[in-house]
Amino acid sequence: MKKVKQAIVVGNWKMNPRTLAEAIDCAKKIARNIPKKSPKVILAVPAPFIKDIHKAVKLPIAMQRISTEEEGAYTGDVSAPQGMSAGATYTLIGHSEDRARGATHDIVSKQVETALTLKLPFILCVGESARDKDGTYLETVNEQLHSALKKLAPRHLSLLTIAYEPVWAIGKDATKVATSAECLEVVISIRRFLSDVFGAKKTEGVAILYGGSVSPETAKMFVKEGGVQGLLVGRESLKPKHFVHIINEVAQV
Ligand code: PGA
Numbered sequence: 001m002k003k004v005k006q007a008i009v010v011g012n013w014k015m016n017p018r019t020l021a022e023a024i025d026c027a028k029k030i031a032r033n034i035p036k037k038s039p040k041v042i043l044a045v046p047a048p049f050i051k052d053i054h055k056a057v058k059l060p061i062a063m064q065r066i067s068t069e070e071e072g073a074y075t076g077d078v079s080a081p082q083g084m085s086a087g088a089t090y091t092l093i094g095h096s097e098d099r100a101r102g103a104t105h106d107i108v109s110k111q112v113e114t115a116l117t118l119k120l121p122f123i124l125c126v127g128e129s130a131r132d133k134d135g136t137y138l139e140t141v142n143e144q145l146h147s148a149l150k151k152l153a154p155r156h157l158s159l160l161t162i163a164y165e166p167v168w169a170i171g172k173d174a175t176k177v178a179t180s181a182e183c184l185e186v187v188i189s190i191r192r193f194l195s196d197v198f199g200a201k202k203t204e205g206v207a208i209l210y211g212g213s214v215s216p217e218t219a220k221m222f223v224k225e226g227g228v229q230g231l232l233v234g235r236e237s238l239k240p241k242h243f244v245h246i247i248n249e250v251a252q253v
Contacts, residue, residue, distance in 0.1 A: 004207045007039035007223065007250050008161065008230035010062065010123060011237025012092065012211070015046060023049045024056045029240035031057035039230060039250045042123075043237075044092050047078045054087025062090035062123065065098050068110035070118075080118050091115060094148060095125045096167045105147040113151050119159065123209070123232070124148055126190070127165040131182075137166075138189045145193050154198055162190060162208045163232040169212030171234065177218065183210050183226035191227075216245035223253045 011030070017023050027043060034041055044062035045053050054061050067077035080091060093115065094108040103111075108124075115122040126144040128137035141164070152160065164186050169178040187208050194203035210222045211232030222228055231250060236242045 003204050004229040005205075007253070008042065008207050008209060009039045009247050009250055010042045010044055010092075010163070010209065010211075010230070010232045011243055012044045012064065012095070012232055012234050013046065013238055014064070014097070014234060016238055020049055020052055024052060026238060026240055027053045027057045027059070030237075030243055031059055033240065033244040034059075035248055035251050037251055038247055041247055042090055044090075044123075047083060047086075050083055050088050051086040060090060061088045062092055063088045064092050064095065065103075066091045066093070066111055066114060066120075068107055068114060070114065080114055080120050084118065084120060090121045090123060092163075093122045093124050094144070096127055096129075096165055096170060100167075105144070108144075108148050109150060112148050116151060116156050116159065121159045121161070123161045123163050125163045125165050125211070125232070127167050127170075127186075127212070129167040131166075131168070138186065141186055141189065142193055145190065149197070154202055157198060157202060157206060160206050162206065163211050164190060164208060164228070165211035165232060167212075171213070174213050177213050178210075180221050180225035183222055183228065187227035214246060216242055216249060219246040219249040220253060223250050 042060045042062050044064050050061055063083040066080040067074055070079050070081055093111045126141050128140040131137050166178055168175045190208055207229040209230040209232045210226050210228040214231045214233045215236055
């Protein structure tokens, strides 16, 4: 597999904004201002907005989670085929907010299996909730990768993107912003995991992203010094000016 060709910037809107009209407005403001030589920009939007945003802008759309099942009696769930039929071409899997509300290793690995069956490209989110001096956070991330990717065969590698998101650095209650060195250490460990399991050559095309309080001020640093090929942006992706600024910073690296 070739080396990562194009950087990726994902905007994860979470359960925002409140209305479809606001969502379309935000997507259009972003799409209109993306530079010509841009990283790939993906919008992970709430499920009810997928179809309209897909129609309104040319950007690839991601689901924020998929059901483990493809159809059936699962009230409240949204299946991957449903999201795909509305226009989604990616999904996030295993976001920490999802894990915190019950997405166990088992659920995450079933979601991955479903994405593989449907050939749906996915962004697997991993990350520790806290750091300790003994480095057990590296094991935590390894375990998440190991259990999520156990059904992944080398032929599936083109579907995989990994987002390293230290939980302590996510959201407005983040305890602190991660440094590029903290990011790099885990990214090296993720690369080592990938090359141990699948081989270094085969996995050099798998993009690893960083996520957690990314801002226009820190975007370039993570991509330049943190060893990642892109970013997963939460809050700042709902502010078109800031998000476009982040995209521009990544485009310059
Ligand atoms: P944040 O969210 O950028 O608001 O910290 C990132 C994420 O949860 O994906």
